[in-house]
Amino acid sequence: MKNLPEVPAERALRVIGGRWKLHVLWHLLEHRRRLSELQRLIPGITQKVLIQQLRELEAHGVVSREVFAEVPPRVEYEATPLGLTLRPLLESLCSWGRQHAQARGAR
Numbered sequence: 001m002k003n004l005p006e007v008p009a010e011r012a013l014r015v016i017g018g019r020w021k022l023h024v025l026w027h028l029l030e031h032r033r034r035l036s037e038l039q040r041l042i043p044g045i046t047q048k049v050l051i052q053q054l055r056e057l058e059a060h061g062v063v064s065r066e067v068f069a070e071v072p073p074r075v076e077y078e079a080t081p082l083g084l085t086l087r088p089l090l091e092s093l094c095s096w097g098r099q100h101a102q103a104r105g106a107r
Helices: 008-016 021-030 035-041 047-059 087-103
Strands: 063-068 074-079
Touching: 008 021, 008 087, 021 035, 021 047, 021 063, 021 074, 021 087, 035 047, 035 074, 047 063
Parallel strands: none
Antiparallel strands: 063 074
């Protein structure tokens, strides 16, 4: 994992930044999910990119992965306690995004 910036806001943006991480986190805040379920919930994301995003979020400690010893193997992902603390931030970002779109005349 690359070194994270020391500036707190920049560090936070690095952890959750990217095209898909917010989508992934949003769905994992509700409850644990399997990879295939996340793929269905996030149209347009490829399995390869989804796995990459999940690995990065896991490396940052905001998502956990559990592998069940079954045939075929079952893997589930969920937000960690640290990841759950991102809920208010994500809700605020959504609210700000709606306000910005409205102010700029977008939908």
